[in-house]
Amino acid sequence: MRRVVLLLLLHPLIHLLYMPTWTIISPYEDGYDHPMRMNIFRVMKTVYRILDSPNEPSTIDDRKHIATLGYAGSQEKPGPPDLSSLVIHFRLSTQIVTHFVIMFRDLQIEDRMQNVCIPVPCELTPIMTDIYEFVVARSISSRGLNPAEECDLAHRIWKQLQVEKYHKRLVQQEVVGDIDIACLRPGSPRCPICDSNLIHCNSCQVASCESNDCRGSSEPPLARCGRHQKEALCFPCLEEQEFKPELEECPGCKSWCCAMDMSQCSGHPVNILPIPRMPGSKSIPPGLIVAYTQSARVHLPKRGSCMECELPGWRSCSSTLCWSHTICPECASGGMTCLCQEVWACDLCAEHNPGVFIRCPRCNRPFCCSCSYIDECQQCHRTNLCHDCAEEESDVDEEVTAEFPRFIASCGSCQAKVCDRCEWSPTFSCSGCSQRLCPSCRKSLCDDCKRWLASDDDDDGSSGVDTDTSLDV
Numbered sequence: 001m002r003r004v005v006l007l008l009l010l011h012p013l014i015h016l017l018y019m020p021t022w023t024i025i026s027p028y029e030d031g032y033d034h035p036m037r038m039n040i041f042r043v044m045k046t047v048y049r050i051l052d053s054p055n056e057p058s059t060i061d062d063r064k065h066i067a068t069l070g071y072a073g074s075q076e077k078p079g080p081p082d083l084s085s086l087v088i089h090f091r092l093s094t095q096i097v098t099h100f101v102i103m104f105r106d107l108q109i110e111d112r113m114q115n116v117c118i119p120v121p122c123e124l125t126p127i128m129t130d131i132y133e134f135v136v137a138r139s140i141s142s143r144g145l146n147p148a149e150e151c152d153l154a155h156r157i158w159k160q161l162q163v164e165k166y167h168k169r170l171v172q173q174e175v176v177g178d179i180d181i182a183c184l185r186p187g188s189p190r191c192p193i194c195d196s197n198l199i200h201c202n203s204c205q206v207a208s209c210e211s212n213d214c215r216g217s218s219e220p221p222l223a224r225c226g227r228h229q230k231e232a233l234c235f236p237c238l239e240e241q242e243f244k245p246e247l248e249e250c251p252g253c254k255s256w257c258c259a260m261d262m263s264q265c266s267g268h269p270v271n272i273l274p275i276p277r278m279p280g281s282k283s284i285p286p287g288l289i290v291a292y293t294q295s296a297r298v299h300l301p302k303r304g305s306c307m308e309c310e311l312p313g314w315r316s317c318s319s320t321l322c323w324s325h326t327i328c329p330e331c332a333s334g335g336m337t338c339l340c341q342e343v344w345a346c347d348l349c350a351e352h353n354p355g356v357f358i359r360c361p362r363c364n365r366p367f368c369c370s371c372s373y374i375d376e377c378q379q380c381h382r383t384n385l386c387h388d389c390a391e392e393e394s395d396v397d398e399e400v401t402a403e404f405p406r407f408i409a410s411c412g413s414c415q416a417k418v419c420d421r422c423e424w425s426p427t428f429s430c431s432g433c434s435q436r437l438c439p440s441c442r443k444s445l446c447d448d449c450k451r452w453l454a455s456d457d458d459d460d461g462s463s464g465v466d467t468d469t470s471l472d473v
Contacts, residue, residue, distance in 0.1 A: 020143060021070030022150065027063035027093050034151055035158035036134055038203050038237065039127050040067045044090050046124055047100050051111050055092060061244065066091050071135060086135055104132060134158055159205050163189060163198060166207040170216055191216050199224070202246065203237040223247050223256040226306070231258050252309030263304030263314065266324040267297030268331035272348055288352050292323040302328050318368070319349035319356050336366055339386075343368035360386040361404070378416035 023029050024040045041060045044067055048056040057065055072085035086104040091097065101110040107120040107128065120128065137157050145153060170192065189198050191209040199210045201222060208218035210229075223238055225231040225247060233247050241247070247256045272291050304326050305311045313329030324331070327346055334347035336357065345356045350366060357366035358376050362385050367374045374386040384390070384404045433449055 020139070021068050022154075023066070023068050025060070025065055025067040027066075029147065035155050035205055036069060036131060038240070039131055040069065040088065042127055043088060043102060043124055043131075046121060047090060047102065047109055050118070050121070051100065051109070051114075059244075060240075064093055066093050069131065069135070071139070086132060088131075102128075104128065133161060137161055155205070159200060159207075162200060162205045162207040166198060166216070167192065199230075199232050201232055201234040201237055203233055203240075206234050208234075223249075225258045225261070226255045226308070227261060228258055248303065250306040250309055251303075252305040252311055255306065255308075257306040261307055263307070263326040264324070265299075265302045265304060265314075265326055265328035265331055267299045267301065268327075268346075269295035269323050269348065270298055271295060272352070289321060292348075295323075298331065304328065315344055315346075317346045317349050318343045319345055319353045321353065322346060322349050338366060338368040338371050339373050340368065340371045343371075358383050360389055362386075362389040375417045377419040377422055380419065380422050382419060382421075 088102040089098045090100040194214045196211045209216040222232045315332045336350040
């Protein structure tokens with residue numbers, strides 16, 4: 001009964017208070033990257049390092065901790081929150097109750113498990129100031145938003161605060177001494193010195209002039225991806241990248257680029273056993289990709305360079321189903337090159353992928369499928385002698401030469417050869433002149449008709465040939 005009476009007495013006070021709380025870090029809140037996330041993480045990492053080092057988070061994505069930020073506000077007294085009510089709560093995701101409380105009132109860290117309090121380290125003062133300024137700005141905006149809406153609003157508020165800080169920094173450093181300070185627009189997204197756009201760190205949102213030559217540019221300048229100019233990080237945030245870096249420095253040109261744009265060698269597979277395949281078939285053995293996937297590797301994934309650079313010794317295999325898009329010098333040592341020097345493949349793809357190289361039946365040298373040094377039937381995939389061996393054909397037994405294909409036709413578009421045995425196999429024709437086309441070129445014109453069509457378009461911009469029509473011969 002006493003408890004009910006107490007609640008009735010407190011009811012008016014409860015009605016006048018509201019307690020906004022934001023979950024900033026949590027393994028259960030994926031997809032919403034709150035702008036205070038990095039600041040809260042820095043505070044959390046310091047607190048755990050001092051008071052609970054075994055549970056110190058290694059990265060912001062370790063998914064072991066929960067951090068919330070909140071304050072008490074009054075509906076009767078609108079405006080900035082009372083500093084004494086602002087707190088940060090930390091606990092492990094396996095814990096039910098709060099372990100650490102950071103109180104802005106007296107800048108104390110309370111350990112509720114050990115029942116002790118210590119002062120907030122001086123190194124956290126600038127971070128605590130940033131957090132408080134955000135809460136003040138956020139407190140005057142709308143409440144009751146869903147997580148996605150809240151995150152979007154928080155980003156816009158924090159980004160605007162960073163723009164205002166940028167302008168204040170220029171004034172404090174007297175960088176804009178030759179500009180009328182009264183004319184400065186603190187909220188403008190442009191630099192007041194050179195009128196360039198302001199750019200922001202993707203992590204902490206700190207603002208800087210996008211022109212590195214401008215006096216208002218941060219020192220050191222923000223690191224920006226050369227291909228994606230909106231991807232930028234300040235150097236403090238760069239240093240905190242660990243297992244999942246967003247930007248990396250190319251070892252070739254020393255420029256910054258997105259991690260996804262960096263080449264990478266995944267390591268040469270080991271112990272790949274011979275994989276049987278049908279004679280004369282160009283199909284990739286089904287077990288090859290499985291063998292690549294399940295095999296151990298000679299080394300862990302190794303970073304290469306950006307897309308604009310080529311590091312010495314790094315290669316790209318001609319097989320589209322190779323075990324790595326790019327291959328480091330260590331793993332490329334056993335590769336194979338066509339005699340034309342235009343095509344290279346790693347040793348495994350050269351051996352197991354029949355679509356990469358064809359071999360001369362006499363000298364067994366490898367040639368790429370488009371090489372002019374040898375011909376292959378587009379239908380049955382038999383090959384004749386390479387040019388060097390053909391010159392010595394008199395040294396080859398007649399019974400052997402009788403097995404070589406005789407090429408009597410070719411595709412009018414890609415010039416693929418067809419032997420006498422496959423002359424009457426199903427094929428297609430050019431829609432312009434009915435010249436023979438192979439199945440892969442069945443919706444194309446032959447080369448002669450393409451040239452005629454191009455010249456006809458130059459003359460009057462029109463043509464009566466339907467380039468998508470295909471007819472059986």
